[in-house]
Amino acid sequence: MSVPVRTLFFAAYRDRLGVSELSIDLPSGSTVADLVNELRGRGAPFDMLPEKPAVAINQIYSFLDEPLTTGDEVAFIPPVAGG
Amino acid sequence: MIFTEVSSDPIDTAALLARVGSDEDGAALLFIGVVRDHAEGRKVKGMRYDAYSEMATEVLREIALEASIPLGTDRIAVAHRFGELKIGEISVCIAVSSPHRAEAYEASRFVIEEIKKRLPVWKKEYYVDGVSEWVEGTTPPGTGIENSTHAVPLTDEGLT
Numbered sequence: 001m002s003v004p005v006r007t008l009f010f011a012a013y014r015d016r017l018g019v020s021e022l023s024i025d026l027p028s029g030s031t032v033a034d035l036v037n038e039l040r041g042r043g044a045p046f047d048m049l050p051e052k053p054a055v056a057i058n059q060i061y062s063f064l065d066e067p068l069t070t071g072d073e074v075a076f077i078p079p080v081a082g083g
Numbered sequence: 084m085i086f087t088e089v090s091s092d093p094i095d096t097a098a099l100l101a102r103v104g105s106d107e108d109g110a111a112l113l114f115i116g117v118v119r120d121h122a123e124g125r126k127v128k129g130m131r132y133d134a135y136s137e138m139a140t141e142v143l144r145e146i147a148l149e150a151s152i153p154l155g156t157d158r159i160a161v162a163h164r165f166g167e168l169k170i171g172e173i174s175v176c177i178a179v180s181s182p183h184r185a186e187a188y189e190a191s192r193f194v195i196e197e198i199k200k201r202l203p204v205w206k207k208e209y210y211v212d213g214v215s216e217w218v219e220g221t222t223p224p225g226t227g228i229e230n231s232t233h234a235v236p237l238t239d240e241g242l243t
Contacts (some may be wrong), residue, residue, distance in 0.1 A: 063227040083199045
């Protein structure tokens with residue numbers, strides 16, 4: 001059983017990674033922290049992601065220990081600077 | 084009625100102001116955020132705003148709803164723009180109205196400060212010397228992440 005999720009990268013993250021979106025299959029029971037580890041474990045350039053990035057799950061700011069379910073949209077949120 | 088919009092279209096300030104106001108209101112305020120030509124001593128020639136637009140629309144609506152409580156009216160209209168903006172172009176506009184001015188000033192200020200804290204929007208400054216850089220931001224609340232843990236390389240020297 002795997003949990004497919006969609007990850008989104010914005011602004012500085014997107015520039016650094018050269019990608020705005022990735023689909024990733026995670027083992028069931030995975031949390032956001034597991035997703036971060038999976039990505040960082042791929043090495044450069046993904047290891048530029050912070051160990052503890054701010055994220056939003058399905059467009060709601062969320063904690064890293066949040067479990068993921070099939071089809072979740074996980075956005076990596078660099079420090080925001082609107083206005 | 085609360086109105087919020089996150090769009091790449093230019094902001095029509097008069098139309099936004101026309102969304103607020105009523106016979107009860109003695110005060111209407113329009114805040115306009117504009118791209119300026121300098122940042123921390125460097126000359127800026129333009130700005131690029133990125134937005135997580137679906138989420139930003141929702142977050143902007145939450146901010147406006149929160150602002151409406153002390154304001155005492157639901158007459159708030161907020162627009163935030165994304166995309167490439169030149170000097171003098173409008174990036175954000177907030178219209179509010181209320182029976183008395185104090186509540187209107189407070190609500191307008193609340194909306195812009197909360198936008199800076201938690202709207203999923205980012206801006207990159209393009210300097211006249213050809214360098215560009217993402218503006219250092221704020222980690223939004225609700226993520227359990229301290230500001231100091233963010234070690235994002237923000238300099239984009241070499242990118243065009």
